[in-house]
Amino acid sequence: MKFPIYLDYNATTPTDPRVVEAMMPYFTQTYGNAASRNHQFGWEAEQAVEKARDLLGETIGGGGREIVLTSGATESNNLAILGAADFYKEKGRHIITSPIEHKAVIDPCQALEQRGYDVTFLDVDDDGCISLEQLEKSIRPDTILVSLMAGNNEIGTLNPLEEIGKITRKHGVLFHTDATQAVGKIPLDVEQMNIDLLSFTAHKMYGPKGVGALYVRRKRPRVRLSPIMFGGGHERGMRSGTLNVPGIVGFAKALELCRDEMESEAERQTALRERLHQRLQAELDHIKLNGHPTQRLPNNLNVSFGYVEGESLIMGISDIAVSSGSACTSASLEPSYVLRALGVGDDLAHSSIRFGVGRFTTEEEIDYTADKMIFAVKRLRDMSPLYEMVQEGIDLSTVNWTPH
Amino acid sequence: MAYSEKVIDHYNDPRNVGSFTKSDDQVGTGLVGAPECGDVMKLQIKVENEKIVDAKFKTFGCGSAIASSSLATEWVKGKTLDEALAIKNTEIVEELSLPPVKIHCSVLAEDAIKAAIQDYRKRQETSSESTASA
Ligand SMILES: Cc1ncc(COP(=O)(O)O)c(C=O)c1O
Numbered sequence A: 001m002k003f004p005i006y007l008d009y010n011a012t013t014p015t016d017p018r019v020v021e022a023m024m025p026y027f028t029q030t031y032g033n034a035a036s037r038n039h040q041f042g043w044e045a046e047q048a049v050e051k052a053r054d055l056l057g058e059t060i061g062g063g064g065r066e067i068v069l070t071s072g073a074t075e076s077n078n079l080a081i082l083g084a085a086d087f088y089k090e091k092g093r094h095i096i097t098s099p100i101e102h103k104a105v106i107d108p109c110q111a112l113e114q115r116g117y118d119v120t121f122l123d124v125d126d127d128g129c130i131s132l133e134q135l136e137k138s139i140r141p142d143t144i145l146v147s148l149m150a151g152n153n154e155i156g157t158l159n160p161l162e163e164i165g166k167i168t169r170k171h172g173v174l175f176h177t178d179a180t181q182a183v184g185k186i187p188l189d190v191e192q193m194n195i196d197l198l199s200f201t202a203h204k205m206y207g208p209k210g211v212g213a214l215y216v217r218r219k220r221p222r223v224r225l226s227p228i229m230f231g232g233g234h235e236r237g238m239r240s241g242t243l244n245v246p247g248i249v250g251f252a253k254a255l256e257l258c259r260d261e262m263e264s265e266a267e268r269q270t271a272l273r274e275r276l277h278q279r280l281q282a283e284l285d286h287i288k289l290n291g292h293p294t295q296r297l298p299n300n301l302n303v304s305f306g307y308v309e310g311e312s313l314i315m316g317i318s319d320i321a322v323s324s325g326s327a328c329t330s331a332s333l334e335p336s337y338v339l340r341a342l343g344v345g346d347d348l349a350h351s352s353i354r355f356g357v358g359r360f361t362t363e364e365e366i367d368y369t370a371d372k373m374i375f376a377v378k379r380l381r382d383m384s385p386l387y388e389m390v391q392e393g394i395d396l397s398t399v400n401w402t403p404h
Numbered sequence B: 001m002a003y004s005e006k007v008i009d010h011y012n013d014p015r016n017v018g019s020f021t022k023s024d025d026q027v028g029t030g031l032v033g034a035p036e037c038g039d040v041m042k043l044q045i046k047v048e049n050e051k052i053v054d055a056k057f058k059t060f061g062c063g064s065a066i067a068s069s070s071l072a073t074e075w076v077k078g079k080t081l082d083e084a085l086a087i088k089n090t091e092i093v094e095e096l097s098l099p100p101v102k103i104h105c106s107v108l109a110e111d112a113i114k115a116a117i118q119d120y121r122k123r124q125e126t127s128s129e130s131t132a133s134a
């Protein structure tokens, strides 16, 4: 086993060596600007980009001409939301989304609120699921866009994209999905699901960082967007800027590999995730799974360990790289807004750990992680005044705490 | 976040973890913080003739909070109550090289010492009252 063990695949992934290999020639040999129309360097670069574009589009059920290449999912989300909001502002100024979206969706929505748009944040239940009835009821004559993610980056919960797409299509409202965590992991089809705009990024699927795409539907209906980046008019005017040719080639190679291995990898990673969860559940009391038990990303496990604080727990497993929803890891001293929206108490939100498994995770690593977690939780509980009080039968909600 | 060596040392080998019987007349208990803030400290002192002869703690909180309370128990031992009351959080910050975002963990440790002493004194008053009336 190699240390530290990487279990943060929802944050990012290593670039697969096969992807790096595919990218290499585009740094030193085929280095032309894909927009250069006058020479072979440009043509070759353009050819590589078009081939990549086709693969990216077709893998999600669309076409290459519906792909706008960007710097990543943050930009794709911003372009989808701000671009649609501006282009369709005469039709209406109402957007529907959810409180557990990535900040790259929530922040542009809030920026639009400042500019006089109206944003509805749907309710989510304890598992992070929205209600389709509430979604349908929230649609108004002035609604232009529904933005709901495919799979949640913190808790893994999947949205029922096909059902959402039926509702948005029926009401003639655009449907954007941030599919950053889902593309390459679960089957997605923009036609079958009636998706009009779809954001994804290379670095979550063993591709390079800093390259992503936005699928923009071209027919039934044709979706139009106002640009948010102005310049040379690349990407049919929707996104100016010289294309990152090696990145784009790597992005396509990465998705191709994920596509070809999707079924077996989803199964393998789900088994690893379940193996870890079962070990923890068998040997520790007061633990809680965050997110939906089955409708979740194959590679995500998020667990709250009652009465131990997340940052101290991470310190106790310092040879394992995971992420914590705890206050204390961030400068903001705020627990995760996603767990909060699910109604997880702040005390349990401070105690949550996200495990993300991936292509290079082994069973041996999972077993080591389980052992280490169990040891660390038990040790910290021996040190925890809260665990002691609970063992004594004290109801913590009746204690007169002194928040600071 | 990188932790100082001293924080790591206290985290790996915390001094004086445990509990005294709360009802013991010699014992003072300070419980500060709140679960929803991500930090709760319980610090207990055992007192003989105005002098702290033993101390124990339990902490729910980050590594710096654990280290601050562990250090606090080391420091109060052997001190008189008044000497212990004079311990400042800034001394804990300095000893453990805590970064600015972790200063509140040291404040909590100072508060825990004060709360434990206050509890002890209050209990002495009530127990001497009850002996007087007996
Ligand atoms: C759901 C989701 N959306 C958007 C992003 C942002 O992607 P990028 O890093 O490519 O900007 C992430 C990754 O952090 C994510 O998990």
Ligand code: FES
Binding pocket: A327, A328, B037, B038, B039, B060, B061, B062, B063, B064, B065, B101, B102, B104, B105
């Ligand atoms: S307990 Fe919150 S940062 Fe230390």
